Amino acid sequence: MKKELKFVVNGESYDLWVEPKTLLVQVLRDELGLKGTKWCCDSGSCCACAVILDGKVVKSCSILALQANGKEVLTIEGLANGTELHPIQQAFIDNWAFQCGFCTSGQIMATKALLAENPKPTREEIQLAMDGHLCRCTGYNMINEAIQDAAERLQTQKAQEGAK
Amino acid sequence: MSEYSIIGKPTTNVDGAAKVTGEAEYTFDMTLPNMLYGKLLRSPHPHARIVSIDTSEALKLPGVKAVITGKDTPGGKYGLWRRFSELSDQEALATTKVRFIGDPVAAIAATSEDIAEEALDLIQVEYEPLPAVFEPLEAIKDDAPLVHEDFENNINATRHIEWGNVDEAFKKADYVREDRFNLLGQHPAPMEVHSSVASYDKGSGRLTVWSSTQSPYFLQLGLADALKMREGNIRVIKPHVGGGFGGKNSTMPDSVNAAVLSMKTGRPVKIVFSREEEFTTTEHRTSMHLAIKIGLKKDGTLLAKEVKIITDGGAYTGLGATTLYLAGTWITFPYKTPSYRYDGFRTYTNKMWASSVRGFGATSALYASETQLDRAARDLGMDPLEIRRKNAMTPGYEAPGQYKVESCGLLPCIEKMEQRVKQKWSKLSKDEGIGFAAFAYMSGGIFNWIDTPYAFSGAMVKVNIDGTVDLFTQASDIGQGTNTVNVMICAEELGIGIEDIRLHPADTATTLTDLGAWGSRETLMNGNAVKAAAAEIKNKLIEVARLKLGENIVYDLDAKDKRIYLALRPERGFSYYDVVKDAIKGNDGEPLVGIGHYTPHRKGMVSPAFAMGIMGIRAKVDRETGQVEVKEVIAVHDCGQTINPLGARGQVEGSIQMGLGFGLCEDLPTENGLILNPSFVDYKLVRTREMPQIELFDVPTYDPEGPYGAKEAAEATTAPTAPALANAICNAVGVEFDSNVLKLEKVFKALKEKEAKEKGKRRR
């Protein structure tokens, strides 16, 4: 029997009816058409499905959709400002921090959550925070460099906004 | 100042914005109107005759729209080694018997994945289990059960390579040693699982298939053979692909059965594998028994090499026959080998079949040859870099009847390594060691086992009146950056910007044949086709400009920075945009189109060009636990002219991650044909905290065969990683291994055995 799910995704409010067993990633992808979040391991062990739920990064394959009831979700589609890429997205591009791109949404969302909590992480802190994310293409070092670059860009942006 | 505007400059990914915003669509993401979801029923037995299949109950389940078994398919057999029809051994669904745990016997299309999954349990299959064989050395025995009835002793393929007189050369050697290795398999484990969507149009009888594939053309051929259709009536489109690494070359049951189900229901059908299916029923690296014997002079000069390999092929051929051939080829690289003999045998066994994975035989072969070479160096009292330097291939080296190495920067690579190691790794801590391994790899193969009549790669360039360009190429970007490389080459050749070019990739209906992304062929082969297509346009534009300039025909014109100009007097020229307008308007409006193609001719039996290099690894061993920590990696490679340094670095680092997995932690243990660890929880990939810092040095050369002198980059570097690590471990704590996957318990055990041996010696 379906139950009501009222939540906000990327700033938009939704009122849906879902089966209790439905995972958050399924609602995002299949109901809302937000296919940017991927899933691929069937065991909660790769973090490709990472999104931000009420400010915290979560594996959307391991959360029931109904657990997001009354909450706010941010997915990869909600990051850019219209056509202007978020500094994290631009840093990933400039540092060649993805190749096939399948794990990238999860990496970027986790980066956003990390930098919100720790604006100037060291390489070791980045590796610790991102250890759950599997990537078969990159070997991770360029992702870590992108994250450090993103941290600097965000700091600069903050300083510029402060100056205004 | 570099002579190029774009080639060799770090360039961001042309698909970048799509990939970082979640807009890039993968087959995994696709939905079509009225689409059904398919699932496969798979054999629980490694070897069994199919007695009967009853699908009646499954058909009754609401939401189920079709259930098929082998007899409902067109029944064509298919495979990649199409030149030899007996090696086209795959079927859409098993008809008479199943050959491995997971071999599909039925397929369902339903209105949801859940319903399809539920319906699987309603299909009744009666099997008669047959004796099964799981080990190649058992499979070749006379009394072994036959996996395929026409292949006695389960020998699927053989390969012999020989030059010089190896037996005489061994007699002349001062030092001879034999070593035997057991190289274990590895799963490519791409992040996107195998996924296909098929849509059959009843009206025209044409089929369109979208698939997570490394080769739309190979898939088109496989589907044509399986479905007994004309290949021109099958259109394959490759959306973005979430990784392949060699596991997505073959036509697999997702695509074929999605097609059959679509033909039956008249609706689009999507099949996506679960991660468990990905691990247990898709192609992985071939495991093999390898024996290698070398004869050297006492100064370390290699005189003779003999190699025998038996590979565990699994239940079908795939590209496993090519791995057999290539393993016996790579094991001679990168050294001058005056005499050589190789015999390789691939056996069928009742397991998921093994095929090609990044390195294509090199990863396994070089583990053996590079660790053995270090052992020889130790016995001869030689420095490991010195023994490699002594035997290193040089430009123009030829292995009689097999291959010729045109460009070769191996010696400068070794020199650079030696320099850098002196600067960076002169002080080692306790239980730390440095290990080296040299390597080489092909830039695409000259082989045509696929039996194509077409050029190996084609491309088309269309220039519009406003100077924008449409570039059509079937090359498969599976993450390695081929799209970006192709756009860069087209832009360089035409003298325009990346932003002027729109790429139309990987659609068999609208692009010229390309054999796909395997054997590191895209940059050289498709790059050459793109360059040729762009050059055809450039030549047309130059002729228009020349006419306008009115200059003597001996003066050359060039295209750069959006101008067409006299090479010797660049100020005399015209804007590219104006010349384009003139070229079209002044020629009766004839479309401005260039077509290019490339096939290697007279380039030996292997490849037109070889990347070369050497890798060094510094590692530390914890004697208490056997845990190995990879501290740092130095990689020095010659890939000719690097087209995109950003992409090349990314690729090299990714290949090292996979190489480290091969060396340390990725294995596929099986029991009676069942893979025991089909999830990322138990199949360990190297993660971010375990990745070392990597320094990459480029030793540029120029290969005449490659576009702008380019060769492959970064499949080569998969191979030296594990042997360099094994050599580092040996130098750190004195233990040798005859297999890969050096998990801590294996290293610990080796340390304890060494300790016990030494204690035993001391007592005596």
Next chain:
Amino acid sequence: MTNTNYRCPCCRKICSEPHDLARHFLGQTDKKHKDWLKTQGLSYAQLITSQAEFGNKGYDTLAEVLGKEAPRC
């Protein structure tokens, strides 16, 4: 011109040396070739196994037989 080449007893392959013919022969996976070996008292499995050891024993053995039995052309 004298008959210097050797024709495969089971297919149209022609080689100038018995060893080359032996290599061709052991590369064939069809029944016809395998059955011919049995008529000569040879076992495909044994030939393969001995060729998989260092040395050239499998080909040497088969080459000797083919040198005598293969039709010349």
